[in-house]
Amino acid sequence: MLYLALLLIIIAVVLLWQSGRQRREAGLPGGRLIYTDTRAWGLVEKPLFVAELGLTGKPDYLVQSGDRIIPVEVKSGRTPEAPYDSHIFQIASYCLLVEKHYGRRPAYGIIHYPKRDFAVDYTPQLEAALLDQLAEMRRDEMRSDVPRSHNSVARCRGCGFRKVCDQSLAGEAGDV
């Protein structure tokens, strides 16, 4: 049993190291642990919008830091050891929206998990990766044969398109 537990720990460490390495190779920041004072956070009432990118979104909070405005995204559920890539892209899109809307580039955005907060540096590499993703999504919008990007049955089960999606893993289109 002890050997099995040790093996699982080793596998988890290797997977964590691999994902960190892949992220570093892609030039994406991993997120820095920070302490935040939530009293300074201001609720955002209206979504931010950038017409030329067709991008809209509403961070949970904005916080003033010197002359900068920092977006904050609050996540519930399990607190990961490092922010998930999807959360990194989400906070990056809020940094982009804040920069375009207020004319001031945030140095970073904050992801607030239940047990820790991470600052994700809004680097030129992260911005470029985000713009690539947005361009790819716009291209996919025009296509009718976009391949599934994951192998998660649970994700398909919770998806509102599963009844019409011919790639659903939660059953054939029309079954559910």
Ligand code: SF4
């Ligand atoms: S049902 Fe289709 S659209 Fe929905 S998550 Fe699954 S593959 Fe994606």
